[in-house]
Amino acid sequence: MDWLYIDMPIAGFPIFWPGLIVLGFGVGLIGGFFGMGGGWMVTPGLNILGFPMAFAIGTDITHMAGKSLISTLRHGRFGNVDYRLGLIMVFGTVGGFEAGAQLVMWLERIGKVDFYVRHGYLVLLALIAWLVFTDIVRKRRKDREAIAAGRQVDSLSTGIEWHKRLHKLRIPPIVHFKQAGIRCSAWLPIGVSFITGLLAGVLGIGGGLIRMPALIYLIGCPTHVAVGTDLFEVAISGLYGAGSYSYKGRTELLAALVMLVGASVGAQIGTVATKYVRGYGIRIFFGIAVVGCAVSIVFKLFADAFPSARSLLDLSATVLILGLVTSLSLYILIRFIQGARQELAMKRQSESAHAVR
Amino acid sequence: MTHWQWIRTLAIAVLFAPALWAAGGGGAETIVLVADSRRYAGWKAWWMNLYNESHLYFAIFTIVVVPTVGLILGKATDWLMARTGINLKSRILAEH
Numbered sequence: 001m002d003w004l005y006i007d008m009p010i011a012g013f014p015i016f017w018p019g020l021i022v023l024g025f026g027v028g029l030i031g032g033f034f035g036m037g038g039g040w041m042v043t044p045g046l047n048i049l050g051f052p053m054a055f056a057i058g059t060d061i062t063h064m065a066g067k068s069l070i071s072t073l074r075h076g077r078f079g080n081v082d083y084r085l086g087l088i089m090v091f092g093t094v095g096g097f098e099a100g101a102q103l104v105m106w107l108e109r110i111g112k113v114d115f116y117v118r119h120g121y122l123v124l125l126a127l128i129a130w131l132v133f134t135d136i137v138r139k140r141r142k143d144r145e146a147i148a149a150g151r152q153v154d155s156l157s158t159g160i161e162w163h164k165r166l167h168k169l170r171i172p173p174i175v176h177f178k179q180a181g182i183r184c185s186a187w188l189p190i191g192v193s194f195i196t197g198l199l200a201g202v203l204g205i206g207g208g209l210i211r212m213p214a215l216i217y218l219i220g221c222p223t224h225v226a227v228g229t230d231l232f233e234v235a236i237s238g239l240y241g242a243g244s245y246s247y248k249g250r251t252e253l254l255a256a257l258v259m260l261v262g263a264s265v266g267a268q269i270g271t272v273a274t275k276y277v278r279g280y281g282i283r284i285f286f287g288i289a290v291v292g293c294a295v296s297i298v299f300k301l302f303a304d305a306f307p308s309a310r311s312l313l314d315l316s317a318t319v320l321i322l323g324l325v326t327s328l329s330l331y332i333l334i335r336f337i338q339g340a341r342q343e344l345a346m347k348r349q350s351e352s353a354h355a356v357r
Numbered sequence: 358m359t360h361w362q363w364i365r366t367l368a369i370a371v372l373f374a375p376a377l378w379a380a381g382g383g384g385a386e387t388i389v390l391v392a393d394s395r396r397y398a399g400w401k402a403w404w405m406n407l408y409n410e411s412h413l414y415f416a417i418f419t420i421v422v423v424p425t426v427g428l429i430l431g432k433a434t435d436w437l438m439a440r441t442g443i444n445l446k447s448r449i450l451a452e453h
Contacts, residue, residue, distance in 0.1 A: 007401075009397065009401050009405050009408075010404075010405065010408055012392060062419060065423050065427070066423045066426055066427030067427065069424055069427040070428075070430065070431035070434070073431050073435075074431070074435065074445075077445060077446060078448040079447070079448065224448065242419050242423055243416045243417075243420045244416075246412065246416035246418075246419040246420070247413060247415075247416040249390050249408065249412050249415070250390075251415075251419060253419055253422065253423075254404075257422070257423075257426055260423075260426055260427060260430055264427070264434045265434055267431075267434075268434040268437075272438065275448045343443060344441075344442055347444075
């Protein structure tokens with residue numbers, strides 16, 4: 001069974017390549033659907049396949065750049081990417097990311113980095129989960145009230161409407177983002193991306209997990225446009241991260257390229273699946289992913305607090321993450337198959353009706 | 358919050374950024390990794406030598422190769438997906 005293993009030229013050990021393709025496929029699927037890089041899923045996966053942590057992060061970021069590019073191109077054709085918004089946000093993201101990285105170095109010097117990063121991550125994920133589910137509950141309440149009052153349900157209404165207040169800030173220049181359907185001060189996306197970039201830099205993640213909800217709740221993007229625009233951001237920041245980690249000599253490029261083979265198929269399916277799922281459907285499952293991620297961090301924190309149970313708790317965190325990735329992948333695949341079948345059946349029906357006429 | 362308060366907050370954030378940068382201080386000594394190219398020949402040996410000789414060239418190589426491969430694979434899977442007959446140019450669902 002030697003053919004199932006490929007030598008990693010830089011890291012210098014053999015890796016089970018079908019594992020890399022399956023991992024790439026799963027992350028491509030989830031990333032294309034939710035609009036995130038998926039570093040929180042890939043790093044433990046690569047670790048299980050035998051990658052040392054330093055190589056796992058660099059390899060993950062490198063493959064993320066290619067995968068997000070594929071998803072962005074596909075989302076772009078659906079009209080889900082606001083390139084102008086994405087480009088403006090790049091400035092804030094890069095500035096924030098660098099400031100965050102410097103903050104981490106300062107925390108390292110005072111010896112508090114692990115404590116602040118882990119707890120900060122947890123608080124942030126709890127806040128995002130609260131935001132997502134509060135939004136869903138409020139939206140449902142609005143819909144119920146509309147039905148009870150005999151009004152038509154507004155498909156464009158949202159539960160949390162913080163963006164409406166933020167749009168009232170009229171600090172010039174005022175910019176119109178056509179694809180997102182927003183008109184606001186350019187400082188709003190710059191400020192928001194600076195903060196999300198700062199948090200991503202401190203937490204050592206790509207930022208999709210934070211930026212996707214920020215695009216929805218603070219900037220006011222429709223869910224599909226938030227997914228596409230965030231992927232555009234991830235592609236750019238991923239490329240920056242790929243260059244940075246490669247320069248530090250911590251990227252196993254061959255592994256990233258093998259992962260890209262699986263990710264390219266997964267990203268296409270994940271992106272096309274968004275055609276068949278309503279915005280709030282995506283938000284619900286995004287919330288579930290955030291909760292899963294938070295629970296896995298709780299396990300890690302407990303592992304630090306109770307060293308005797310460390311191996312069990314670490315294993316539980318990994319099983320949870322991989323279980324979550326498998327469940328979400330299955331959900332997206334099923335929605336894709338159902339939606340595609342329905343669309344093709346309708347297409348055939350209309351073609352045969354046309355032929356009869 | 359008035360406009361001026363927002364401008365002030367943004368200005369403080371911008372002014373604070375160099376302080377954050379300075380707070381980081383000098384970088385720590387990094388561990389230098391060397392790929393063992395003696396066991397290999399051909400493209401693998403070239404690849405490892407590129408890594409060993411200059412991380413800068415390796416980084417440039419990475420940021421050229423990754424989007425190129427992504428683009429090729431993206432086009433290939435796009436072509437395959439188009440064979441299924443699914444409409445890949447528009448999305449009917451349009452809501453928040």
